[in-house]
Amino acid sequence: MVTRTGTPLVELRDMSISFGGIKAVDHVTVDLYPGEVVGLLGHNGAGKSTLIKCLSGAYKADAGQILINGAEVDINNPRDARAQNIETIYQTLALADNLNAASNLFLGRELVGPGGFLDDSKMEAETRKIMARLNPNFRKFNVPVSALSGGQRQSVAIARAVYFNAKILIMDEPTAALGPQETQMVAELIQELKAQGLGIFLIEHDIHNVMKLCDRASVMKNGQLVGTVDVNQVTDEDILSMIILGKKPAKAA
Amino acid sequence: MSNTSHSPATQSAPDSGFGRFLRATEIDPRLLGMVGALVLIWVAFEAYSTLILGRPSMLLGAAQADANGFLTPRNLWNLSVQTAYIGIMATGMVLVIITRNIDLSVGSIMGMVGMYMGLLQVDFLTPALGLGHPAIWVVTVIFGIVMGALIGALQGSMIAYLNIPSFIVTLGGLLVWRGAAFLVAGGKTIAPMDDTFALIGGGSFGALGRTGSWIFAAIAVVAVVWGVVRGRKARTLHGFQQRPVWAEWFMGGLICAIILGATAIVNSYIWPKGNIKKYYDQLGLPVPDGAEFGHGYAYPVLILIVVAIFMTVLMTRTRFGRYVFAIGGNPEAAALSGINTRTMTVKIFTLMGALAGIAAVIGSARQNSATNAMGNLDELYVIAAAVVGGTSLAGGVGTVYGAIIGALILTSLQTGMVLIGFGDGSYQRIVIGIALVLAVWLDIVYRKRIK
Numbered sequence: 093m094v095t096r097t098g099t100p101l102v103e104l105r106d107m108s109i110s111f112g113g114i115k116a117v118d119h120v121t122v123d124l125y126p127g128e129v130v131g132l133l134g135h136n137g138a139g140k141s142t143l144i145k146c147l148s149g150a151y152k153a154d155a156g157q158i159l160i161n162g163a164e165v166d167i168n169n170p171r172d173a174r175a176q177n178i179e180t181i182y183q184t185l186a187l188a189d190n191l192n193a194a195s196n197l198f199l200g201r202e203l204v205g206p207g208g209f210l211d212d213s214k215m216e217a218e219t220r221k222i223m224a225r226l227n228p229n230f231r232k233f234n235v236p237v238s239a240l241s242g243g244q245r246q247s248v249a250i251a252r253a254v255y256f257n258a259k260i261l262i263m264d265e266p267t268a269a270l271g272p273q274e275t276q277m278v279a280e281l282i283q284e285l286k287a288q289g290l291g292i293f294l295i296e297h298d299i300h301n302v303m304k305l306c307d308r309a310s311v312m313k314n315g316q317l318v319g320t321v322d323v324n325q326v327t328d329e330d331i332l333s334m335i336i337l338g339k340k341p342a343k344a345a
Numbered sequence: 346m347s348n349t350s351h352s353p354a355t356q357s358a359p360d361s362g363f364g365r366f367l368r369a370t371e372i373d374p375r376l377l378g379m380v381g382a383l384v385l386i387w388v389a390f391e392a393y394s395t396l397i398l399g400r401p402s403m404l405l406g407a408a409q410a411d412a413n414g415f416l417t418p419r420n421l422w423n424l425s426v427q428t429a430y431i432g433i434m435a436t437g438m439v440l441v442i443i444t445r446n447i448d449l450s451v452g453s454i455m456g457m458v459g460m461y462m463g464l465l466q467v468d469f470l471t472p473a474l475g476l477g478h479p480a481i482w483v484v485t486v487i488f489g490i491v492m493g494a495l496i497g498a499l500q501g502s503m504i505a506y507l508n509i510p511s512f513i514v515t516l517g518g519l520l521v522w523r524g525a526a527f528l529v530a531g532g533k534t535i536a537p538m539d540d541t542f543a544l545i546g547g548g549s550f551g552a553l554g555r556t557g558s559w560i561f562a563a564i565a566v567v568a569v570v571w572g573v574v575r576g577r578k579a580r581t582l583h584g585f586q587q588r589p590v591w592a593e594w595f596m597g598g599l600i601c602a603i604i605l606g607a608t609a610i611v612n613s614y615i616w617p618k619g620n621i622k623k624y625y626d627q628l629g630l631p632v633p634d635g636a637e638f639g640h641g642y643a644y645p646v647l648i649l650i651v652v653a654i655f656m657t658v659l660m661t662r663t664r665f666g667r668y669v670f671a672i673g674g675n676p677e678a679a680a681l682s683g684i685n686t687r688t689m690t691v692k693i694f695t696l697m698g699a700l701a702g703i704a705a706v707i708g709s710a711r712q713n714s715a716t717n718a719m720g721n722l723d724e725l726y727v728i729a730a731a732v733v734g735g736t737s738l739a740g741g742v743g744t745v746y747g748a749i750i751g752a753l754i755l756t757s758l759q760t761g762m763v764l765i766g767f768g769d770g771s772y773q774r775i776v777i778g779i780a781l782v783l784a785v786w787l788d789i790v791y792r793k794r795i796k
Contacts, residue, residue, distance in 0.1 A: 150681055171683035186681045188674030190741035191667075199671055200682035202664050209662040217583040236674075 099162040101126045101291040102260055107146055107156030116142040117153070118315040124260070124291040129282060131306035131323070132295045133335055139315040140295050141183065144262050147293070148180040149173035160260075171200075179258035183265045183295070185249040189238035193230075194219040196237055197252045222251045226281065243274040250281065261285060264295045279305060299328045313338040369592035375735050375791060379750045382784075386754065390415035390761035398765065409615065415761055418614035422640055424753070424760055425611065426547040426711070429645035430455075430704040431723065432752035435730035436656040437700035439748045440693045442731055443673040445740035446504065446511035448694065450518030451701040451727055454496050455720030456526040458705040462489045463535030463715025466542065482542035490702040496522065497698020501691035511694075519724065526717040536714030546711030547643035549620040555612045558641030562608040566601045573597040611646075612639040645707045649749070652703065656745045669693065673741035729777065730755050733784040754780070 100123040109117045117139045124130050132140040146153040149170040157164050160176050167173050173180070180186075187196045194215040203218070205211040216233055223230040227247040237245055246269060253261055263282075267275040282292060282305055296302050302309055303323060311318040311334040319340035321331065330341040367374060394400045394414040401407035402414045409418060434451050441448045462485050470481045500518055504511045537543070544551035553561060573593055580587055587593075616624075616638040625632045642650075660666035671679040672686055680686050704723075709715045734751025736743030755777055762773045 148681075149683075169683065170681050174683060180681070182681065184677070186675070186678035188671040188678050188741070190670055190674035195667060195671075199667070199679070200684055202667060204664070208664075209658075210664065210667060213579045213583045213585070216585070 096125045096128070100124060100159075101128075101161060102147070102293075103157075103159040103162075104143065104147060105157040105159060107143060107153050107158075109142060109146060109151060109153045109155075115315045117146070119156075120312065120315075120317045122310045122317065122320065124293060126259075126289045126291055127286050128308065129286060129292045129294055129306045130320075131302045131309040132293055132312065133297075133302060133309055133331065134312035134318075135335065138312040140312055141264055143312070144180070144264065144293060144295060147173065147260075148178060148262055174201075174256070177257065177259035178262065179253035179256060179260070180262040181249050181253050181264060181266055183268065185245055187237050187245060187249060190236050192236055193223070193233055193240075193248045193251075196248055197222070197255060199252075201256065218255070219251070222255050223247065226251050226254065227277070242269040243271060246270060246274065246278075250278070254281075254285070259290060261290050261292045262295075263292060265297065266294070267296075267298070267301065275301075299332060302331065303328050311335055366592075369589050370596050371588065371592075372596075375788070376747070376750075378787070378791070379734065379747065379754065383750060383754050383757065386757050386761065387415055390757075390765060393765050409613070413764075415764055418610050420760070420764065422611050422614045422643065424756055425646045426643045427760060428749075428753050428756040429547075429643070429649040430707045430711075431726050431730055431756060432649050432749045433652050433707070434697075434700050434704050434723070434727040435734065435748035435752045436652055436745045437697040438727050438731040439656075439734075439736050439743040439745055440660070440669050441511070441697055442728070442736045442738060443669055443740055443743045444690065444693060445673060445676070446690070446693070447728065448500075448511065448515045448697050449724050449728075450496075450500065450515040450522060451697065451704070452720035452723035452725075453519045453522035453526065454493055454698060454701040455705040455708055455723060456717055457522040457529070458489050458492050458496075458702050459709040459715045459719045460526045460529040460535065460717055461492060462705065462709055463538065464529055466539055467535050471539070477540055479541065481539040482545070485539070485542055486545070486706050489706045490699050493702020493705065494695050494699035497701070498691055498695040500698070501694025504694065505687040505690040523717075523721075526719075529717070530715075532717060534714050534716045538710060538713050538715070542706075543710050543713045545644050545648070546707055546709075546713065547645050548711075549616045549638070549640060550624075551645075551710075552611075552643045553641040553647065555639040555641050558608050558612050558639075561642060561647075562604050565604045569597050569600050569604070608642075611643075612641050614640045616640065645711070648703065648707065652700065653745055653749055660745055665689075665692070670741060675741075726752075726755055726777070729781045733781060735788065737788075751784075754784075 102124040104120065104122050107117055107120050108115065120139070120143055122130065122132075122143075132144065134140050142151065145151040146156075147158060147167065149167045149172050152168055158167055159165070165172075165176055167176070167178075188199065191199070194212065197219050198215050203211045203214050205214070220233060223233075227244070230244060230247060232240055232244065237248055240248070246266065250266070253263075266278050270278065279301070282294070285292065294302075294306060296305070306323050308320055308322055309331055310320040311331065313335070318334050318338050321334070321341070323331075326341060334340060367377075391402060391404065391414045395402040395405065400413050401411045403409065403412040403417055404414075414420070434455075438448060438451070465488055466481060466485055470478070470484060474480055496518070500511075500514050503509050503514045573596075577587060577593065621636050621638060622632055624638070625636070660669065668679065668684045668689055671682065671684060672689060676686060705720070708719050712719065730752035731743065731748045732738065732751070733754055734744070734747030734749065736748060758776050758780055759773050762768075762776055767773070
């Protein structure tokens with residue numbers, strides 16, 4: 093059970109962002125504690141991904157504050173987010189298809205040897221180590237990731253987030269393209285990372301995964317926050333009605 | 346993880362002896378295709394010249410002085426010089442095309458930079474420093490490269506920060522810089538260039554000579570052997586599976602053989618008698634009996650080699666190169682990884698401009714004059730060279746060595762057509778145009794088959 097006392101690991105306070113007059117995120121506040129998984133739910137276009145991109149540095153919010161461990165931080169680009177130990181697994185995976193697994197894993201954070209030249213052997217060795225942990229069947233280290241299966245590509249994207257000792261992990265539909273076995277693998281990984289004290293924002297459509305993996309769920313509709321509920325205190329029906337009707341169930345606090 | 350199998354392309358290559366050979370040596374089959382095409386073109390021109398035109402062929406034992414087919418030291422040496430400036434620009438065009446851009450302005454940049462270099466020498470440096478001052482060529486070269494780089498930076502900034510498509514910016518550049526080249530001297534030709542500067546363009550005096558070329562070849566061979574040994578050490582260090590020893594040394598040996606063979610050919614092209622006399626006249630000595638000089642590598646070719654090595658290291662061993670590929674593969678992913686794609690675009694176009702500046706140095710040194718038409722239509726040959734050399738216009742894929750082989754193929758077609766009597770530019774254009782379309786079609790067919 094997650095103890096939600098003291099300072100949250102992340103607090104997105106009163107966030108707003110518009111695109112061409114459309115309010116994609118409208119005064120939304122969510123928070124996340126260490127060792128907790130918070131599900132972000134809502135229809136397509138509800139603003140989940142946009143909200144989360146403000147935290148990962150892909151977008152800059154028009155208004156609102158981002159607090160990490162209680163201190164306000166300025167996140168202007170993906171590098172700022174990474175400097176705060178925020179790692180993101182995008183729905184699109186954000187892999188360069190023409191590069192191999194190691195090059196993708198270290199993209200933007202390459203290991204260099206003397207003279208500032210890339211140390212590809214070292215990067216491949218490190219990639220082999222982390223993949224041995226995450227996906228022991230992974231063998232295709234020397235081909236572009238375009239030659240990998242959906243699950244293999246996913247494991248490269250996950251490895252990238254895990255390798256750099258993230259404290260805050262954002263996962264945008266991590267199991268959408270996966271088979272049952274790989275989905276189970278991701279579920280186990282989430283439990284493991286939780287146990288290590290990471291905070292995880294999980295964007296997820298499958299209500300069963302939400303009930304199984306998340307501690308709390310924040311539901312969004314039309315850019316606004318419908319409400320945040322403790323998953324243990326509600327049923328999946330309650331959450332579905334929040335998503336569909338945009339109304340918070342009466343019994344949930 | 347030392348037991349992990351390391352076998353690229355396992356699923357595609359057929360398990361024949363040749364497939365195993367390709368896998369073991371890790372030769373890109375497309376490289377093989379390009380080299381094959383090049384050899385075919387060379388042999389075809391030689392055969393046409395010998396069999397149809399009845400010219401003496403060195404392959405059939407004719408003397409160098411008599412032979413005038415394609416495969417003569419003289420023709421191959423000239424080919425190497427003519428390939429040089431197209432090849433230099435093509436190495437930069439690879440980066441531009443990998444990042445899903447295009448640069449149509451390089452020929453015009455060459456023309457304008459050439460004119461300003463001529464103007465600088467004739468109107469400013471020579472009067473200020475005196476005729477033949479050794480600083481003239483240095484200042485001119487630096488000026489040319491910097492000017493090219495600045496133009497590239499300007500175009501790159503417009504592409505990156507104003508979001509104007511590179512096709513439009515550089516199409517505008519093509520017109521603007523060509524027009525400016527005419528206005529620099531009102532359409533007049535500026536000549537002659539500084540004597541030392543002119544050596545950069547090649548010629549009997551602008552070459553390394555026999556001894557120098559052999560020393561150069563020896564250094565290159567040592568570097569290849571060192572590279573093989575070092576590569577094996579790096580793989581051992583991390584416990585990766587090694588390539589078979591025979592494959593490693595076969596590749597190393599093949600590269601060394603090509604280096605030594607090329608050196609022997611450029612060294613066997615002997616100086617014309619007039620140049621030998623000029624050489625001894627300058628020394629104030631009579632021409633001794635049987636005096637013979639070999640050309641060796643021409644300076645433009647050496648510049649191409651240096652540029653090629655620099656660009657290859659940049660593309661394969663540095664973060665910059667890795668980011669170029671990442672942007673080409675998935676621009677969004679590159680940006681999300683914290684890569685500043687805008688400054689990368691500016692840097693890539695700056696580099697392209699600097700390379701066009703180097704090409705302008707070689708071009709005007711070779712002509713020993715600055716003309717406003719220099720580099721006209723060369724942008725198309727440069728793009729064609731990169732594409733024939735395996736650079737994908739869809740982005741993300743391309744190699745520096747491929748672009749240089751592409752430049753060699755195009756220049757071979759161009760000079761070969763002249764050699765067999767189709768000196769009229771129309772035929773050259775028809776042949777090169779067909780070759781370009783054919784090369785891209787073959788590449789598409791090949792990619793489909795490996796999928």
